[in-house]
Amino acid sequence: MIFILIPAAAVAYAIGLLAxxxxxxxxxxxxxxxxxxVPNLLAxxxxxxxxxxxxxxxxxxxxxxxxxxxxxxxxxxxxxxxALLAYPALAGLPFTPRYQxxxxxxxxxxxxxxxxxxxxxx
Numbered sequence: 001m002i003f004i005l006i007p008a009a010a011v012a013y014a015i016g017l018l019a020x021x022x023x024x025x026x027x028x029x030x031x032x033x034x035x036x037x038v039p040n041l042l043a044x045x046x047x048x049x050x051x052x053x054x055x056x057x058x059x060x061x062x063x064x065x066x067x068x069x070x071x072x073x074x075x076x077x078x079x080x081x082x083a084l085l086a087y088p089a090l091a092g093l094p095f096t097p098r099y100q101x102x103x104x105x106x107x108x109x110x111x112x113x114x115x116x117x118x119x120x121x122x
Contacts, residue, residue, distance in 0.1 A: 006111045
């Protein structure tokens with residue numbers, strides 16, 4: 001059930017934010033060039049933290065000694081995932097069906113990774 005709810009919430013968050021900010025954005029704005037490395041940094045953080053949580057969770061389920069990272073690691077992972085999913089809307093991605101599908105598929109993937117890390121930790 002969690003593998004459906006978390007990705008669905010991630011898709012709703014990402015596409016909803018894209019739709020909401022489309023109405024608030026002036027017509028002729030473009031993101032500053034200094035923002036270009038931000039999605040790479042956020043994606044690296046999400047991959048690093050999620051991988052750590054999945055690996056330690058898998059180890060905890062397959063060994064006799066349960067090893068769990070602190071809960072703050074999962075919290076930071078969720079915040080980094082939320083920032084990563086908000087970036088397309090904040091960077092000014094157009095609200096077209098093509099981009100809605102792309103953002104939705106990406107959000108589903110990020111949500112599935114977060115759900116997997118949650119499942120292995122609890």
